[in-house]
Amino acid sequence: MLKISDLVKRYGGGEPVLKNLDLTIEGESVVSIIGSSGAGKSTLLRCINRLVEPTSGSITLNDTELTRLRGAELRRARRKIGMVFQGFNLVDRLTVMENVQSGRLGYISTWAALTRRYPKDDIRRAYELMERVGIAHYADKRADELSGGERQRVGVVRALMQKPEILLADEPTASLDPKTSEQIMGLLRDLSRELKLPVLINIHNVHEAREYTDRIVGMRYGRIIFDDLPQALDQEAMDRIYSGSPAADRAGGLKEAS
Amino acid sequence: MSPARIDGPTSGPDVPAGAAGGATSGATAPRDHWRKPSFIANPVARWLVYGGAILYVVWTLGTLPIDWPRVAEGVERAGRIFGGAFPPSFERSGLLIDGFLESLKIAILATFGGVLLSIPIAFMAARNIVPRAVFYLGRAIIIVARSFHPVIVAIIFVKAVGFGPLAGVLTLIVYSIGFVAKMLAERIEEIDFGQVEAMRAAGAPYLSTLIYAVVPQIMPRQVGLTIYQLDSNLRASAVVGIVGAGGIGSTLANAFGRYDYDFALAITMVIVGAILLSEAVSGQIRKRL
Structure with missing residues (x-):
């Protein structure tokens, strides 16, 4: 269970990006966070695994308080939090297998990492997961030879290699074409069910949020102003979340789509 | 006529001064006049800087101690040296080959050691991946390594560890760190x-x-930097040899010391040939990376 309470993040001395935010995610649900650019979605996600330092407040994952961890303790906690990125963040010059195994870096020694002597179990798990998402035949290819959708599959497998207790996805489909993007969303939903894994997805595409997630959280100016089942996201709620933003116009076609 | 209008209302000598130009330019006059802003905006400062620079150059030329009779003598002596150098003598090619091989060894050892040390120093000197204090330490090491010309470093090492190739290797290690670590840190x-x-x-x-x-x-x-540095160290090893740090530079310095100008020319030719060759090879390899 992920429990965020009274979370504040302020960059420098300006207006806080996150304002006393509370959010609880239980069980193996897929939760999407929507909101216009600058609403604080990315910052929220990055506060959870501390790529961004929260200013104040508390975040606990299965009863571990994350906000005060340092050094080795922080790394141990991060191992339990998988992350999928918008730009994939694969190491282009390494093979797909090395990229996938980099999800295990928090578990294996630096020497083993340097010499690429991965534990047998890790290699087996890597092949199973790659098989599951359909990229096993690329194991020896360099990551930059793959297409966008395949690269994001590598990103997902890398995160799953951590045996995470929660998966964070920061705009995982924003760099992909519509069809591939739906495939990745479907994959994230199915994997969540199969692995009994809670998944938290930042997403711009409201249609995909409704289609593939169990719960939608709407953010505006650093606050959560909507938190409900996808069915409950009506035009009025959309207007509140996106009022006066370009994303509202894009989501205009939503009524026909759903 | 049209030329006057191209010049604009304020610059033509036939336009009455004051009234016409001033009154119209405020509201409706076309903005047709532009001059590139001066490099130094303040005119007083500008003339002080330019004038000062010119004065200084004139003054240096005026006080330069050029002794014309000695220049004439020098030309004559240079003629004697070149005359003595032809034809180049490859008689003691054993000495030449030994010197050259020693230079090659110095260059390879120094590249190996220098690059090996450069990698951790480069990481230390990269602002984005280390704490600020480590960054300053890394940059300081690079600045120290870069601040002295290899010849000066070589003189210090020759004093410290004595004549011979060891001083050359140490010198070029310092030289390699200064270049490789800096470029790598920037990457x-x-x-x-x-x-x-x-x-x-x-x-x-x-x-x-x-x-x-x-x-x-x-x-x-x-990889590119390492190959470039090997090439560069080979060149520098000839120079630092002149101050006693071993290699073909030492052979060259000795030949000059004994007025063996023909042997010296042979050595010079070999150095030039070797550098051309190494430059071609390293260029080819770097092109394929």
């Missing part, structure tokens, strides 16, 4: 940080993060 500062973020998010320890997210990105530059 590290340009990496795609998303890859580092991905490793961090997986809870990877510091060194593993560097090995997986940074090293693959800087590898091509590293």
